[in-house]
Amino acid sequence: MTAPDRAMPESDPRLQHAVGKLLRFGVLLAAAVVLVGGIAYLARYGAAVPDYRVFRGQPDNLRSLAGIVRSAFALDERGVIQLGLVLLVATPIARVAIAGFVFAFERDRTYVLVALLVLALLLWSLIG
């Protein structure tokens, strides 16, 4: 049997560990914020009748990044939920950034460029 061609450096378990930890933390943090906002939302609107049949689009304070942050800090229940969802969207973005740093640390120029390209595409989508 030929020796396995281990293309990944020995530092790779560290990369996997860091990325795994980041994903878990980001998602749990986002879920906690959504849960808190959700409980407050249900406490206030739980008895109302939900209506998602007709599409109206969300108001500006629940769709722009600045609006969401403002309404979350004003303790608007739906704003808090949206903030949690923004944190959730930010988790994979931060994951790409961290992976880019680890590749830079390993002097792996190709994958630093790969990470930067993906990061640019993600930020372009979020900011427009």
Added chain:
Amino acid sequence: MNTLAFSAIVAAASFCAGFLGSLTGLGGGVVIVPLLTLVFGADIRYAIGASLVSIIATSSGAAAAYVKEGFTNIRIGMLLEIATTIGALVGASLVAVIPANVIAVIFGLVLLQSAYLASKHRPEHATANLAPDPLAARLKLDSTYPTVEGEVPYHVRRVPGGFALMWLAGVLSGLLGIGSGAVKVLAMDQVMLMPLKVSTATSNFMIGVTAAASAGIYLRRGYVAPGLAMPVMLGVLAGAMVGARLLFRMPVRQLRLLFAGVIVILAIEMIYHGIAGEL
């Protein structure tokens, strides 16, 4: 039905979707949109918005467990994310110009394709003794993965073909609010000849980034309704985490068949309601 009962039922259904989605590698997203539109009567744009954020949770929740198990190939994931993010931006931009009924029909057809892929027996390719592919070797894509007999090496083939199919997976993800796990796994295990478990784990790992690329656009357009996205996201996340933990103890092949059956029914309903103009 009031909002409290509505949220509880949506959360329970989302839990099942996340659980089966992470076990089968298909992602819970493929059933969230039909569930919300057909069963709960939500507008398809709200459904897609809620589905999209829940997909990030499915992917990241399950991926965290998979990454620890050592199946995920992070280099392959990162490289192919270039293709899926570009595709996702294209797909999310198309939502504004394609009518809801047409989206429903495309959705149904993609669901049928997912079900077909899920039920088909996929041959595993032993690539350990093949000569390395020059492009894959230059990009350092070859690696090993854990099995009961220890670490087994694999070689990655046909990178450009996999890249092209990944772009399509990205377009479908952005247009339909799904993770496109079926197409992603297909690109890796059948085009690039990677082991199924590595393909499934790497697909889960990539889905979050792909979905994040379109989620930004959806959020800014007001397609993400907090009251609907909240129970969906929490339910799917909890289901995905439980599913990832039980991966080794579950009859995955039988579950794939069961899930495929559910998908076929939902697909036919989506196509019917789309053509009838009822969505």
